[in-house]
Amino acid sequence: MREQKMEETIKIVSDKLNFNYGDFRALHDISLNFIEKQVAALIGPSGCGKSTFLRCLNRMNDLIPTARVEGKILLDGENIYAPAIDVVNLRSRIGMVFQKPNPFPKSIFNNIAYGLKINGVKDKSYIAAQVEKSLKQAALWEEVEDRLHDSALGLSGGQQQRLCIARAIAVEPEIILMDEPCSALDPIATQKIEELIHELKNSYTIIIVTHNMQQAARVSDQTAFFYMGKLVETGETDTVFTRPKYKQTEDYLTGRFG
């Protein structure tokens, strides 16, 4: 478990989280802290459960009929799996960016306005202002300001992903989950997004799943290494990468398996 420093707050915690797809136990007793306004990277080989874990944080796994969760996830101290919790509201507090950019088949403007409208915002000038603010925060505004009403599907892959990030931050979440956000993008687009993450952490807590270790090293403050559904090691990124506590971690980082 990562040690908490004096001036840091813990934003979200998983407490002995276990997860099943039907009979298959995908996550074993995961206990992990995430510090507010920092970037945490979840790394590990394919199939180790890191994406499954990420999707537990905003209860996206609820969509899978055979999914079963045991244990708790505490957001600001409250268990998000408690029966009284409003999942819909939870998901507006925890945003998600997916592996393959998935803008809606609507205009750029409406993609971002969508999140606001479904949350009940009606004031048109407020919406317009939020759209601009989100696009600026996502470093996309200059590229699209003259074509806000063009289809979002006409953007390049990297632009679409930044649009998805803008869409997620438009509803002003507290946490942004990113599931391998750059794996479908070219290196230049990837770099832009990594720079963006660096900016975004001033306002949001970010948890990113990545199979690219170098990216984890570049981008994150904390790294957690998953293997076969178990949390092997977690700690400050520098420490995990230079002085890993477990041989398994070291083997993965040095590429002995992956």
Added chain:
Amino acid sequence: MEGIMDKMENNKLFRVRAKKRRVFEKIIFNALRFAAALNGIALFIMIFFIVKNGWMAINWTFLTQPPIDSMTKGGILPCIIGTLLLGLGAMAVAFPIGVASAIYLNEYARPGKLLRIIRLGVNNLAGVPSVVFGLFGLAFFVIWLNMGVSILAGSLTLGVMTLPVIIGSSEEALKTVPDTYREASLGLGATKLQTVFHVVLPAAMPGILTGGILGISRAAGETAPIMFTAAVFFSPELPSSLFDEVMALPYHIYVLATAGTEIEATRHLQYGTALVLIALVLGMNLAAILYRARLRRK
């Protein structure tokens, strides 16, 4: 020495075998192509014959005047209007129920007994012969619900008949909407209902509307369901209410060809009516295809 000779022999054999395979493939390919082309050929032959035998009947009078002289002369205006009304009526019944059913089946239904029963119902509905629908419509709408032979009874009967078609094409359209859109929407804090109405349905609209238009064109061409429930062989006035009976194109053809006063002499009228009906149906199909293409390009 021997090695080299073997290699050359093998080479030749390989090339011959490869050539045989290519020739065989080409024969099969052309056979498949011909089979597919038969569709177009069949349609073309059919249209050709109808046009050849019916084009002389088409004139302004034919299209805008009612029939006179015991339907041996005059026009088919009331039939055109009747067919259009029945087609639209069928759609008014089948479209809302069909799309709503498709949304339920594709977005909300959980696997289980209820779902299996519903699917069984829809599939079997699709297999009921059209004349059976006609008799059902007669017994249920016309007699039992006391609607009489009317546009209303005919539309309801045709609507029920077209329901499986609408459900099928709407479900297909919904299925083509990628799950990633639904995930993205839910991830932003939308409810399932919001997701369905603001993301999934708009994205599926081209397919759903196309299915709807094709549904109308099918309903418009049916004879048996409307024979007992809405259509009459002669009506002196154009319909003015839902409870009125109507004349219809397919029924008109049937009547002229079997029970009319001068079957042989009115042949050209029959073919002319058939031509108008085909033009209507093909026209609607074409409109559906063009509309879908336009929506897809956006």
